[in-house]
Amino acid sequence: MSATPPAQKPLHNLKEDDSIDLREILETIWGLRLWIVLSVILCVGIAYTYVKYTTPVYESTAGLLLVNDGARGGSTGSDMYFISELTGHSMRYKMSNELYMLQTISLLQQVVEDLNLNVQYFKKTRLKQQELYRNCPIAFQWENPVPVAWEGMKPLEITLKVKPGSDHFEINNMLVGGEQVYVKNKAVQFGEVISTPAGLFSITNLYSPTEDTGSTLFTIKVSSPRSFANKIKRNLTARQISDGRTNATTMANMSDIIVLTLQDEIKERAVRILHSLIQNYIQDNKEFSAQSIEKSIVFINDRLSQIERDLGIIETDYSSYRSVRRIVREDSQSQIAITSDARYRDELTELEIQMKLLGMIKEFLAGQNDTHEMIPTNLGIKDVGLTSGIERYNTLIVERNRLLAGSSLTNPRVVNANLQLDNMKDGIHVSIKNVENTHTLRLDALREQISKGEKEISTIPSQQLELARITRRQEIIEPLYRLLQQKKEENMIALYALPDNARITEEPVSKSSPIKPNKRNIYLASLLLGLILPPGIFYTTEALRRKVIGKQDVARRTNIPIFAVIPKSTKSDFLIDITSKDALTEGFRMLRSSLQFSPGKIIYVTSSLSGEGKTFIASNLAISLAATGKRTLLAGVDLRKQRLSELFGITKRKGIVNYLIGETNDVKNIIIPFGLNTNLDIMPSGPIPPNPSELLASHKFPEIIAYAKDHYDFVVMDTAPCFLASDTFNIAQYADTTLYVIRSKMTDIRILPQIQEFYDKGQLNSMSLVINAFDFRRNPYGYGSSSKLGYGSGYGYGYGYGYGYGYGYGYGEETGKKKKFKT
Template sequence: MAKKNTSDFFDVNALVKTYVSKWYWFVISVIFCLVMAFLFCRIYKRPMAIRANVLIQQEDSNPMADLGGMGSLFGSKGFVEDEVFVIASHSLFSDVAKELGINKMHYVSDGFLKSHLAYPEFPVDVVAPGIADTLMSTIVFKVKINDKGLANIKAKVKRDVIGKAKDVTLPAQLHTDYGDFTIVTTPEYVKGKSLKTTISFTGYDVAAEDLDKEVMAYRGSKKSNVISLALNTPNADYGTAVLNKIIEKYNERGINEKNLQGEKTAAFLNDRIGLLSNELNESESAIQRYKEQNRIVDVAAEANYQSVKKGQMESAVFNTEKEIALLKLTREFLADSLNYTELIPASVANGGVQSGINTYNALVFKRLELTQNAKQNSYALRQLTKQMDLVRANLLVSSDKALENAELNLSKIKAEQSSIAGKLGNIPTQEREYINMKRQQEIKQEIYLFLLQKQEENAMLLANSIPKGQIIDEAFSLSEPLGLSKKVILLIALVLGLLFPPMLLYIRSLVRSKFETKEDVERRISAPILGEMCVDRSGRNLVVSATDTSSATELFRLIRTNLQFMLGGENDKVVLMTSTRSGEGKSFISLNLAATLSLLEGKRVLLVGMDIRNPQLANYLGINPPMGLTNYLSASNVSLESIIQPVPGVADCDVIVAGPIPPNPAELLASKKVDELFAKLRTMYDYIVIDSAPVGMVSDTFSLDRVADATVYVTRVNYSTVSDLRFVEDIYTNNRLKKLSVVVNGTTSKKGYGYGYSAKSARK
């Protein structure tokens, strides 16, 4: 069965009513938030944004860069990403802290919950030579000086007091486990004026760690070589001094690194130049000795000369061999008698032989002419023949001698040719050896000249060292402090003060286990709501009377009217009252509901106390009858009339109290005598109200459902739980009790049903 009271729309009116009922929450929340905002503004000083920009020079200033990989031995060009780590390095921050003395932070009180960072001038200082170099803790000195100049000093490390002095004049020495500290005044101290200051004393390494947290160093953009520095601090002088000192120490370190690099480079160059000078001299001497040993001036020229000479020798051999062959042919020609009158065809290089050949050939021509004109035995022909024989004989002798000379000359030429061939065979080896020696000498000479050049460049760099970081913007402060202004903070506090109560109410509604209003009950169960009863502060148990027009009486009359609609039928007159647990006001509602029904004209009402395990009606009415319901049910000699008692002060309303607590209450209520009893009572009364036991604790009430016509279930705000409502819903949806309806007890006073009710009705 669906919950008919569940609504899908947002009930703004109910929400507003809830907030109005909790108006004091809003007042407390707003006051609290405004007070906290005021204290925050009092204590917190808005920081100033300090900024600085440095351009990192990227040109290559390393004189050894041209050596390629060797240049990395003496430093290499720094990238901007690497320089970010350098400029924000721990060692650099430590140097900054040491030079500026910011390992000592001075806070001077300005009044209630207000102080400021004093820099660069402060009234009181702590002097401790050498301690800051090794100190790894933070020592806090609290100094109070009265108008008489007497000081109270306390030194603490975390929560431990390590030293204190009272009513001392400054300068004063404080002995601690960390060393001796002297507290002194400075020229800024004003005599005759009270002063309260706190000095935080740390080591330089700890101060560097603090700077690392405070200072931000980052690359301006991916496409730039600019490093930006940022520091947020309430003291602009402190921030600008720190950032400017960081840049100064960074550039100083860069110059020192460059100078150190230049000095190392100069030492390297001097060593190498001296070594190469010796090696170059040795190479030149070796070349000289090699030329002297091999009797060469120039290997290439010598090779060219020998090659030309070889060609000449080859030509000479050819010509000589040809001459020898011609001389042999000539000699053979002359030796053959058949060739006596023939011309000698040879042409030889030997001048004497060639002259004889020419003479002989001329004589042969002359003889041929004579033989044509003269007789064979003529004197001229005989004389010419003798002359030819003589020339022929001389020619044979001269040709033999020329042949001998030619063969001897050929041998000499061939010997010279062999010598030239040997020399040409040695030239490649000599050339290779000479070239290798020459190459070594040239390499050393080139390196020597290169190092001389770099030596001069390095000397120029040492004489003109410039910082690596070019300052674009020295440390400057933005015009407006960071953070929110006091007005905005107070406005936010006001808004938060108004928002916290709804948030808390919402969270409370999510985590609470108890409901608070009648509307909460309506949203969680589908059973009809018979009515509600406001909190009663009158102290009375019976609040209904015939002449009473109080809010309680009116609410009970409303419940009575709704109950009459629930009963409906003509014979419906028995109303079973129950709840989940004790303390929800079931007996109070039962008593006053019965009294309200008795106010109807001509109606007789009976209130039956059937919560026999924990009876309360007798106590509520202040009566102590001798007999009760349990006496009647357990004994046959007890009459019905003996247990019925009139309700004091209420006409036409009787009551049957529970009586003594029996040992077997469940069996007693399940007996047939109960049915017989109610059969009789129905004939005697117009309405019967049964005050039964809570159903969440025992099952007695379920056994009484057989004699009832309707059930009124009592719940109590801020007492009954949400799980109790689920239990009610389960009973209703499963029809375990007839005509179940709910009364919400303990609600707050409110206007409704056309009347103004006051809070004075509900009871447990």
């Protein structure tokens, strides 16, 4: 009669403990203390080596102030300047354009060529190459013919050996474009021209050490200026200084100060680069700004040459007319008549000059077609609006040309500037037309007044009248000539007095301490890494672990009672010595004590898979129970394997199978006394049958159970694994207590939910767990999860198991040595 299974907790009430156990974490860290110390020493040592042998990088800074001289060209320009300053959108100095110009490759390439930065010298030291700047005893120099164009130049690398006091050097290696080049004469005199696919060059000796320190290896690296300029650009930043106020819609809170920052391995080189960059930026800006004045001077010179020719013709006509007609002086009455309308004629002359100047500008604009060139300014046009528009047009052309020098026509900034220039040119055309219309109306009025005066002059003798006409022609052209001469001088003065668009507010200077590598941060990071690396590795390993280690792994995932934790055996003996006091024997004593509180006599011992130690647990539990004087029967109910029979050397004796198939009708005939203890008997399984499940389900198996209950105090049955066969479930109703064996470092954590399901559904009566082969040396408390670092390895029982079924019935072949006991 089977015992009633106890009330069991349903699976849905099982909750894994997700709370953080601070004590467990601290114990884990304490258990890893030696690894943490070693990790810290290793990480700090690596950090020290990195800091010691990494080339330091220094930061250099310089300040630049953009000088805005306001707008020129009258009240209209002043109004536009005021509006631009108020809104923050300056037409003269667009800060974004200036920041871009300071970092253009063309400007940086000019710096590289000025300072010869694309030729680098390195000295071989014990562990690394040390770059030499302006203190190298040798110098590289290109010879004629000049090598290929800078843009397509292949990088050149030369490794040479120099001996102090020698007049020659030895070339160890030469690479052109990454490919090795054979050099016929490796020993080369200083100053001798060397021919390579990259070009002709020579190497000179600048000075020689007085002491003989042995040969020194030098490496010379020559790259194109553009590639080195790209390297500088990656380490160069330009930013605008703010005055600290915030404005969401305008840039009025931004100052005109730019801070340049450059990172470089050599402080002196960084300072020289920044200084040269600023000087080249100011000079380039000045040259672009001078283009407008120079174009005006060329235009004025051309017009002066033409006017000089016209004046020469008029003066020649005047002189010839007087000499031919022998005229000595003009009559005073004629002079009075001619000059009576002088006021009108002066105004007429001024307007005609303005019309001629407008015609010059129209002619110049017509010759541009779709291009944009600077319009001559400072010609004497008196219309303020037109003059201001021309100046703004020229200023935008200067900015456009500066952008174009460092980019292409497809650059968005250049495209935007071209659109603005088109609009401004159209505006200039409209302004010229309006001014011409105004001047035409006034000219018509003046001509009408002059026409009335000419009627009065008609009575003047023809000779005097002709001289007056020649004189009037001269008077018209001479003011224009004098005006152009004056404007030429003004432009010349403006050209030489052209101010710089920027000035240095802070001279380039480098910080005394390097910014890379950051020693403090590296050491702190290495210390932190050393502290967290061992726990990190350990907890990562724990998170990826798939095997049960100890009691805590099971308790977290199931609510099945754990009867005992059996230590890992350190001996080859399969069975315990009950008189011993070792940990293994004490473990079975603990298991025996736990069973005292369980009802009934029939104890099943099963597991999930073969090899988890159920036969080992069943055998030694029976020995432990028999040692208390209780009559104990050890039965091998796993009919698919003869593991129990092999252990005790009784494989040829009759057993349970023989009784179930009717070969014997007396249960006594299949019981064998254990020779070492009179209280222990063994019931082997017998031969392996082809139908073990059917035999166990027959009516004769309950007879064995009934006999065992009548004649023994405890009956320990070694049953089949639950995951490999259904035999144990078929006879589960006869068990009073079921011990389910889980083996440390063998049972997969992922099968624990299935074991919990067996418990929740009551498929195994009074089910309890036994953790087998736990390494107490690693964890003396038997919890065996993340509280200790190691878990040991191997099994201590001298036996092994295979997996799968042999011939459709057994679990496979067994290997390993077994110690047999006589019965």
